[in-house]
Amino acid sequence: MHLALVTDAWYPQVNGVVRTLDTVTGLLRQDGHDITILSHEGFRTVPLPTYPEIRIALLPYRRLSRLLDEAAPQAIHIATEGPVGFAAWRYCRRRGYPFTTAYHTRFPEYVAARLPLTLAPTYRMVRGFHSSAVRTMVATPTLRSELQDRGFGNLVEWGRGVDVDLFRPRPQAERDFLGLKRPIWLYVGRVAVEKNIRAFLDLDLEGSKLVVGGGPQLEQLRRDYPDACFVGPKYGEDLARHYAAGDVFVFPSLTDTFGLVMLEALASGVPVAAFPVTGPLDVIADAPIGRLDRDLGAAARAALGIPAEACRAFALQRSWRRSADQFFSALAPFR
Structure with missing residues (x-):
């Protein structure tokens, strides 16, 4: 099959969406499928307001339509609700082509965290975007139920995987390369307001707090939390x-x-502490690999000492192969 994957999230961005799309399309290519990826690359771009590290395409419809016509794919998947994604949505609607979408991020909540807007109008916009799709892929059962309650339809689950060869436990001597006082409480991800990192950094925990990642809040948090270790x-x-x-x-x-x-x-053999919300509820639930609590500090302290072997064994059951197969089976070919 020749698939056109349309996404506003792509390299040089580094996040879960990009890693997921890159890994899954790589596996589909190994299976012999032809993948055309259409992102903001090749378009005039501007920095995303409040997040200048991310650039978004400016008025991409005409060029994107030409690229899709030239590619002549057998199926179109629209991964994001940004300018490129909306251009592809408009293209498919005008030509009567079926397409699929994915709900990767809580776009309404991210907008509300940055602008004085309520959730309702943004959810109406996002719901309208996805309602035209043959299927909208969601990562977890909890998210599927939540979106159904908000009026979304045609939802199918598309799980995630992990590279267990790259991410693996290490000997203690290798683990101590940073020279930080233990225990080390770790955060990895974008350093942005929607990630709620202050809730982690404000915790009263013995040892060291390590933040890995970049983003628009990085320098401010470095100033506000000089005792934490920010490595970028x-x-x-x-x-x-x-x-x-x-x-x-x-x-x-x-x-x-x-x-x-x-x-x-x-x-990597590291247990997880999180709030009992969408995402952690599905990944961790009541498995003996982490702790969920509305008191994040209590969850962190309770997770300390969970055996690395249990965490590793759980991850070994989550393959990218299964994720790629789910994704492919949900597509809507039209040629």
């Missing part, structure tokens, strides 16, 4: 080493639809 964004083997250095992975987000970083931490 890391990639590949270096990122995996930082995961394995942690004793507990603290996931403070209240808005993530999944939280791929939790699986990466578990594969």
